[in-house]
Amino acid sequence: MTWIWVALGAGIGAVCRYELTVLGKIISPKLxxxxxxxxxxxxxxxxxxxxxxxxxSWSLFLLTGLCGGFTTFSTFSVDTFVLIRNRQYLAAGLYWCGTVVLGMVAVGAGLWLGTLTV
Incomplete structure (x- = not known):
């Protein structure tokens, strides 16, 4: 039954993201x-x-579902902040740097692999 809360929140979050993305492209198509x-x-x-x-159920609906469907960046930000709040500074730094650097590497690799299929 808990998956229903996650699915409902994720669906709403994804639709909100889509609508804001469409609006953003109208307002600023290049950025x-x-x-x-x-x-x-x-x-x-x-x-x-x-x-x-x-x-x-509210956490499942709002945090896992809505925020997860709206953006995964929010989860990354909360996870990093919790590590800092818990004084796990090295882990927070490695997590933050690793996510940003590897995320960019993954995008580059994905773009490269995508061009191979064209």
Whole structure:
């Protein structure tokens, strides 16, 4: 039954992301302002919900579902902040740097692999 809460939240989050992306391309077709806004807004919401200690079905719906469907960057941000709050500075630094660097490497690799199929 818990997966229903996650699925509902993720569906709403994904639709919100899509609509904001479409709007962002109309407003600024050359710059990814919509992605920037979505990632920052999702991080703000995830941090707020984490700070409010939302639990149970609400946590599944809002944090895992809505924020997860809206952006995975919010989860990355919360995870990093929790490590820092827990004074796990080395782990936080490695996690942050590793995610950013490997994310860029993965994008580059994916773009390269994608061009091989064309």
């Amino acid at each position: 990814p302002f919509s992605t920037f806004f979505i990632n920052i807004a999702g991080s703000l919401l995830a941090g707020f919900l984490t700070g409010c200690q939302v639990q149970g």
